[in-house]
Every structure is written in structure tokens, then in C-alpha cells.
Amino acid sequence: MTMSEIADVLKAEVLVKGEGIHKGVRHVMASDLMSDVLLVDEDDMLLLTSLASDQVLRTAQIVGAVGVIVVNGKPLPSSMVNVANDLRMTLATSRLSKYEACVAAHAALNPA
Amino acid sequence: MSATPETPGVPDVKPEADPAGNEPLVLLELIQRLKVRDVMTAQLVTVPRSATMLQAQELMRQKKISGVPVEENGRFFGLVSIDDIIRALVAGTIGEVCSRHMTTKLVVLEDDMPLSFALRYFDRYHYGRFPVLNRDQRLVGIICQRDINRALLVELTRELRRLESSSVQNVGQDGTTSIYVLREFPICKYDFENAGKAANQIKQLLQEKKFPPKIIRRIAVAAYELEINLCVHSDGGVLSWQISNGRAEIVARDAGPGIEDVAWACRDGTSTANEWIRSLGFGAGMGLVNVKRVSDEFEITSKKGSGTTVKSVINIA
Numbered sequence: 001m002t003m004s005e006i007a008d009v010l011k012a013e014v015l016v017k018g019e020g021i022h023k024g025v026r027h028v029m030a031s032d033l034m035s036d037v038l039l040v041d042e043d044d045m046l047l048l049t050s051l052a053s054d055q056v057l058r059t060a061q062i063v064g065a066v067g068v069i070v071v072n073g074k075p076l077p078s079s080m081v082n083v084a085n086d087l088r089m090t091l092a093t094s095r096l097s098k099y100e101a102c103v104a105a106h107a108a109l110n111p112a
Numbered sequence: 113m114s115a116t117p118e119t120p121g122v123p124d125v126k127p128e129a130d131p132a133g134n135e136p137l138v139l140l141e142l143i144q145r146l147k148v149r150d151v152m153t154a155q156l157v158t159v160p161r162s163a164t165m166l167q168a169q170e171l172m173r174q175k176k177i178s179g180v181p182v183e184e185n186g187r188f189f190g191l192v193s194i195d196d197i198i199r200a201l202v203a204g205t206i207g208e209v210c211s212r213h214m215t216t217k218l219v220v221l222e223d224d225m226p227l228s229f230a231l232r233y234f235d236r237y238h239y240g241r242f243p244v245l246n247r248d249q250r251l252v253g254i255i256c257q258r259d260i261n262r263a264l265l266v267e268l269t270r271e272l273r274r275l276e277s278s279s280v281q282n283v284g285q286d287g288t289t290s291i292y293v294l295r296e297f298p299i300c301k302y303d304f305e306n307a308g309k310a311a312n313q314i315k316q317l318l319q320e321k322k323f324p325p326k327i328i329r330r331i332a333v334a335a336y337e338l339e340i341n342l343c344v345h346s347d348g349g350v351l352s353w354q355i356s357n358g359r360a361e362i363v364a365r366d367a368g369p370g371i372e373d374v375a376w377a378c379r380d381g382t383s384t385a386n387e388w389i390r391s392l393g394f395g396a397g398m399g400l401v402n403v404k405r406v407s408d409e410f411e412i413t414s415k416k417g418s419g420t421t422v423k424s425v426i427n428i429a
Contacts, residue, residue, distance in 0.1 A: 034340075034393035038333050038402055043325075051393045055340075058308030059393070062315060062332045064325070079305075087312065 001025055001108055003067040003090055006046060009108045010101050012069050012094035015076070016084035020066030028105045030098055034059040048101050052076045054083045061087045071098045141298030142267050145348045145367075148230050149223035151263040152244045152253035158183040159192065161211035165200040168192040168210050179241055181251055182214050188243060188251035190214035220245050223252050227263075230255055296352040299342040299364075304392060307343040310351050311336035327428050330406040331360045334424040337399045338364035344389050346420065358429025364422045371414040378404065378412065 004021050007014050014021070027042035032051040037059050045065045049056055052074045060068045067090030070076060076093060084091035094101055158181045159168050168180050172194070182189040192214045200206045200213050221230055221242045233242060234257055244253040297310035315332040323331075335353060342349045342364050349366025371377045378400045389395040400422070404410045409425035 032393055035337075035395075035398035035402065038337060039398065039405070041329070049393075053304075053392055055304065055308060055393055058312055059336070061312055062308070062329075062336045064329060 003046060006105060006108060007067075007069065007090075007092045007094075009104055010069060010071075010092075010094040010096055012092035014090065014092045015081055016089065016091040018067065018084060018088045018090035021090045023066040025066055025109065028102070028109070029065075030102050037063060046105070048098060048105070050074060050098055052080065054079050056080075057083045057087055057089050057091065061089055066090065067092065069094050069101065071096055071101045138268070138271050138298060139264075140303075141300055141348060142264060142271070143228040143231060144226050144300040144303070146227040146263065146267065147223065148221050148225045148227060148244055148255060149253065151227055151230070151259050152223070152255040153259055154253045156181060156183070156251070156254060158251075159210060160184050161189055161209065163210050165192065165197060165206045165208060165210050165213055169197045169206070172197070179254075181243055181254060182210055183251050186250040186252075188220075188245060188249070190216040191218055191243060193240075218243060221255065222247065227260065230260065234260075295354075296350050297339070299339055299346075299349055299351055301343065301346065301348045303343060307340055308336055311339050314353060323428065327360075327426065330426050331362065333406050334403045334426065335362050337403045338362060338422055338424065340394055341399050341422070342366055344394055349419075355428065358427060360426045360428050362424045362426075365419065366421075367419045368417070370416040370418050371412075371420055372416040374412055374414050377414075 001009075001024065002022050003025055004014070006025050024044055025046045026044040027040075028046045028048060029037055029040050029042070030048040031037050032049050034051075034055055037047060040063060043064065045063065047056070047060050047065045047068045048071055049068065050070065050072045052070050054077075056068055056070070057080060068084075069092045071094050073093065073095035076091075080091060083089075096104065157171060157175050157177060159171060161182055161184060163182075172178065172180055172192075179191050179193040181191050189211065192210050196213055196215055197206070200208070205213060219233065219237055219239065219242060221233065221244050223244050223246050230242065241254055241256040243251055244255055246252045297313075299310065300306070311332055314335050315328060318328045318331060331353075335351065339351050342351060346366035347368045349364060351362070351364050353360065353362040355361075380397065380401050386395070400412070403422065403424050406426065407424040408427045409423070411423040412420070414420035
């Protein structure tokens with residue numbers, strides 16, 4: 001399932017279509033602790049977070065994530081869109097809670 | 113009577129941004145790293161409260177200065193400026209004691225504020241000088257724009273020499289024998305707007321050079337964690353990296369405040385980060401642990417009160 005399709009499943013609004021928008025997502029990491037995100041050694045990862053800061057995008061770029069979805073409908077600072085464009089990182093925002101987003105993403109990636 | 117100093121509240125250490133975003137990083141780092149005490153004139157010319165305005169005027173003429181602090185035993189009472197002298201001349205009070213005619217409502221700076229803060233206040237208040245007090249509210253210096261220009265020229269010259277002597281870029285293509293890149297990035301304390309940019313640049317360059325993705329990830333993670341550490345825990349420092357002889361070496365060096373217990377700092381989950389840092393997603397105490405995890409060699413040296421140097425080496429051959 002691609003990043004774009006996952007965004008649809010999570011009813012997310014895609015604010016920046018980066019390089020990973022049509023890439024397949026194989027792993028989902030949900031965290032507000034960027035140090036934890038940096039510990040993950042998974043490829044093709046989607047980052048779900050309720051943290052709305054530029055550092056989320058920089059961290060996602062360092063670990064090679066395909067995209068970032070900020071959950072809980074948090075308003076994003078305008079700088080995030082600018083940074084996402086600079087890094088060519090896909091950025092979306094969803095009104096789902098982090099738990100709901102995790103459940104929906106899991107169901108979508110692991111169909112019964 | 114004593115001066116009524118208006119000290120700025122919590123220093124906003126972020127310098128004024130150039131709308132075009134073209135500030136040289138070296139200059140930004142300098143005005144963050146340098147403190148007011150590094151730049152101010154500490155050898156003060158002062159007068160006591162009992163001195164007459166005429167004596168103050170004569171002293172200002174002799175020393176070629178445009179203002180003189182009124183001070184006794186380190187206690188700061190006010191400042192006699194050219195304006196005060198002119199007013200006294202017009203009013204015929206030039207023979208009276210300066211404690212009656214000095215300016216007492218003053219904006220002052222504290223000696224441990226970053227230079228960026230002083231620059232902002234010169235811009236905001238248009239005064240020619242600011243008295244400098246220490247934490248005990250004792251007068252320890254005076255700062256004018258000439259002091260700042262002189263200090264920045266000296267520091268920039270020093271920085272230029274250092275960069276010229278150390279920077280070698282894009283030499284050779286053979287990762288086992290020659291240097292690919294040696295670069296240094298100044299990192300400012302609490303500058304979260306820019307934190308991570310150095311690691312992002314390193315990663316992009318490694319991708320352009322087509323290094324293996326796993327190696328790129330390890331180098332990028334080490335560089336990013338060390339960069340964030342400099343931003344969060346140090347008073348500012350330098351992140352440098354180079355690739356030579358089949359090794360990537362990333363070094364984070366700062367001048368303070370140092371770590372009291374290095375072994376403790378390298379343990380999982382130990383951190384001195386405050387709530388604000390944690391709210392930004394960092395400060396979980398995993399930074400150094402993570403750098404160690406991705407490194408083939410890891411070294412840290414630190415001394416409380418001085419600086420810390422962390423070196424991460426990743427084999428790429």
C-alpha cells in the first residue's frame with residue numbers, strides 16, 4: 001500500500017506531496033519521541049506523530065521515512081510545510097487520534 | 113539614590129533573522145557564542161556621586177568618551193551623558209554634583225547575556241552605550257557598538273584562519289585512501305529552527321556520492337543525534353565530519369558546560385533536558401546511546417565547567 005493510499009485510509013489531508021508519496025509503506029512507527037524514531041532500523045517507514053514541529057520532518061528524513069502524518073488534527077506551523085518542501089518529504093495531517101490511526105493503518109497493511 | 117536599571121527579561125537568544133535567510137552561519141554562531149562580558153570594556157572610567165558635572169565633562173573630554181558611569185565600590189548609581197552635560201550647561205548647574213543631574217532610568221545589560229541580545233538592544237533603543245552589570249548587580253563594564261565591531265573582527269579573522277587551515281573539500285574519489293569531505297557546522301544553543309540541517313546536508317551529500325543506504329543511515333543518525341545534543345545541552349559548538357581511509361568520522365565539540373558524570377550520561381534514559389526540550393520530542397536520554405549503537409568506535413571526553421568532545425567513527429570500507 002502506498003503512502004498516498006494510507007493517507008486516504010487515515011482520512012488525512014496531504015499538504016506536501018514529497019518523493020515518497022507513491023512509495024509502498026511496509027512499516028509504521030507511531031511516536032512523539034524523536035529519539036525513539038531514530039532507533040528504528042526499518043525501511044519504507046511511515047511516521048505517525050502528534051508532535052507538530054520541524055524536527056519531526058528532519059528526523060523522518062534522517063531515517064529515510066516515506067512520509068509523516070500528524071494526527072489528532074493538530075494545527076501545523078507554516079514552517080513545517082516549508083521544511084517538508086525543502087526536504088521533499090510527504091506531509092499530511094489527520095483528525096484521527098494516534099490510536100485510531102494506528103489501528104486503521106494496521107488493518108490496511110494487514111488485511112484479514 | 114541608585115540607578116533604576118531595566119534589565120531585559122528572559123533573553124531571547126535567537127538573533128534577528130535576515131528575511132532572505134542569508135546570514136553566514138559563522139557570524140550567527142559568533143553572536144550566540146560570545147557573551148557581553150567577552151566584548152565589553154571592563155576597564156571603566158567612572159566618577160563618584162560627589163563629582164561635579166564639570167569634573168565629569170572634563171573626564172569625558174580627556175578620555176574621549178561620550179558617557180561616564182557614576183559608581184562607588186562597584187555599586188552603579190547612574191550615567192552622565194553628553195546630553196546631561198549640555199542640559200547642565202544651559203541650566204547653569206555644571207558646578208553641581210552629578211548625583212543630581214545624572215540619568216538614573218537606564219537600560220542595562222547583564223554580562224552573561226549573548227552578544228545577539230546586546231545587538232538587538234542597540235537596534236531597539238538607539239543608545240550609544242549600555243552599562244553592564246553582573247548577577248550581583250555590580251557594575252562590571254560598559255559596551256558600545258565600537259566594542260562589538262572590534263570583537264567581531266577579531267573573532268571572524270580567527271575563524272577564517274582556522275577554516276582556511278582545516279577545510280579540504282571534495283578531494284579524490286577513493287574512499288579508502290583519500291579524503292572525500294571535511295566540513296564543519298557551527299551549532300547554536302537552542303536554535304531548533306536550524307537544528308538537524310547539518311545532518312540533513314551530510315545525508316544528502318552521501319546519497320549523491322551513492323554510499324550504501326545502511327551506511328548513510330548510520331552516519332546520518334550519529335550526526336543528527338550529536339547535532340541535537342549540541343543544540344540542547346551545550347552552550348553551542350561545532351559539528352565536524354570527514355570521510356577518509358574507509359572511515360566516516362563525526363565529531364561534536366563544544367566549550368561548555370561539560371558533563372559531570374560521563375558514564376551516567378551514556379546510560380539509557382538519563383537526561384538533564386528540561387520540559388521544553390522534551391515537548392519538542394527530544395531529551396529522552398537516548399541520544400548518546402543511539403550514537404554508540406550506530407558507531408564502530410565511540411569516544412567521549414568531558415570535564416564539568418569546560419567542554420565536551422564526542423567522536424563517532426563508522427567504517428565504510
